Amino acid sequence: MIEAQGLTKRYGNKLAVDQLSFQVRPGTVTGFLGPNGAGKSTTMRMILGLDSPTAGNVLVNGRPYEYLSAPLREVGALLDAKAMHGGRSAYNHLLCLAQSNGIPRRRVDDVLNMVGITAVAKKRTKGFSLGMGQRLGIASALLGDPGILMFDEPVNGLDPEGILWIRNLMKALAAEGRTVFVSSHLMSEMEVTADHLIVIGQGRLIADTSMRDFIERNSQAYTVVRSPQADQLTKLVTAKGGTVTPEGDSGALRVTGPEPAAIGDMAAEHGIRLHELSPRFASLEEVYMRLTQGAVEYRAGLPGGPGAPGAPQGWGQPQPGWGQPQGAPGWGQQQPQGWAPPPGPGGQPFPPQAPPAPAQQAPTHGSEA
């Protein structure tokens, strides 16, 4: 269990982490999501006592980190893959860490086996690839067989096999009842890994919700319709209370409101020919970007928003039913509708949830931040 209360970190006049309160519970993979520079790493460093908070506190198993007598046995962390002396062998790197926590030597062999780098255990880590360094970092996190595991951007630089391995590892660790806290700046990665989500932007808490709720709340369906009688159809749908916006440049329409079947029936009744009628779901990546972009705009007053470079196509279009328009002040303050407030202390742990269904990605929103 990790509990942060009013956690704040200020560097000069920049607030890196601003009044962050959350809990990370056992038995689930909790995703810690936010754009680069949102304060994820700073938060994780404060959890580990590497950085001291400007205000607030964070407790690990009910105590500040520096009061743990054998921290590696309670918390294992992968902060960056290169937190090691390049001149020391992988085995000796793990050995000196193990010794500092009274962990027996044979455990070093165990974790080397577990992450599959036994063959290079006697090699100096200077020559390690990023993936091997990442595996060694994970080995050091597993060294004390801790109940809490933290991974900061663990899939960065890994090949597809490594990514799959680490996803499965995190799920397996959570399934054993451990607390798994993993940060990422990619929603797509969290979709397939996390059971619970803590989203931050500009150091502020944006959402603290289960992945299932997040998907249910945000995978707003819409329908892409293509018709040679587009104008006629638009009038018809609008009259029935639906919303129609152009979908890309192809002349297709994005219809929000009526179900695909209702649209089809409507068209048939009025003799409108349809060339395409396909249900789509808003990409969680897009939702996430809107949320965090809102925080960025609110905090820093940056220009951006609709038409910002690199934004997915169709990103700035009004989306009825998606809560507040982006850029509205208060994303970080008011609870966006339907999101659970940060749970209070003493809350019951969440039961492990079924892995979230892979969310359908709208083809026009494939780009990643």
Add this chain to the structure above:
Amino acid sequence: MATPTPQPQQPNQPPNQPPQPVPAGVHQGAAANGHAYAAPPNAAPGANGQPGGAPQWQPNGQAPHGAGAVPAQGLYQQAPTGSLHFTRMLQSEWTKIRTVRSTMWSLLVMVVLIVGLAALLGATVSDNDGSGNPDPSVSLALIGVMIAQIAAATLGVLTISAEYTTGMIRSTLTAYPRRITVLAAKSVVFGTLMFVVGLVACYLAYLVCDAVVASDVAGSSSGKEVVKGVVGSATYLALIGLFALGVGTMLRHSAGAITTVLGIMLVPSIFGGFIPGKFGDWVVDYSPMMLLIKMIAPADDADLGGGLGPWPGMILMACYAAAALVGAATLIKSRDV
């Protein structure tokens, strides 16, 4: 963050109890600890079949990460108990020092410099100072220490600065967050290592030099002179190393810290003489180099009139090292890593 006053160890948390490995997949101890382990969902095992079988290994027989074991707010059950874990840290720091080639190379260079220069000087120096009263051989033998101290200082800096430049310090302090204990363990291990290696090297140097030197160049050394020279030099090497370790901790960058330490070691003894008046004498007399020279030089050397005697000089040297380490402790405690 407010620091609660240290409390005695809670009886339910024996800190040094060996961990109890439990076979993979067995959730032993979970029930006893009140862990609300849920049935594993269909999480697939790792790609190589290993991670899913991570052994459920409950350290200390209790790890309060289960939902049922969340302590009440503000209840810090375990206060820092440094002494119990200090031996672990000594072990860990010893492993760190001996497993990096560059430190072993630096040590070797130091030994070779001390012994090699002793042999070289013993074999080649043919002039005495014409006084008809040759210096004891141990004084000639230990001249190499004046050069070898550079290796000691470099090693002292690298012992800590390499942790900062490589990022290892984050692993170190995550594994053991009581930073002053980490610094203390490093100092004890490094200081002891320097003293022991210095002692061996200096004694070897004396034996070698004494064996090869011509009798008109250096006379025999009394036991007292040998002890002063050898033990004093070894003490100096340990102290200059610790001084460098302190400076390295404060500055955190290898090159900057090495330059600073070498400057402090060499500049006052070289340029102090150019400062007019008493202040110049003072700078020279209390510089680390002069404190070392007093240990090496014959007791009756007329050129070294002012300042402290050899052993009081070592006490001053210890104060220099202590000051650097106090500064280091203050900064390592307060700074973000």
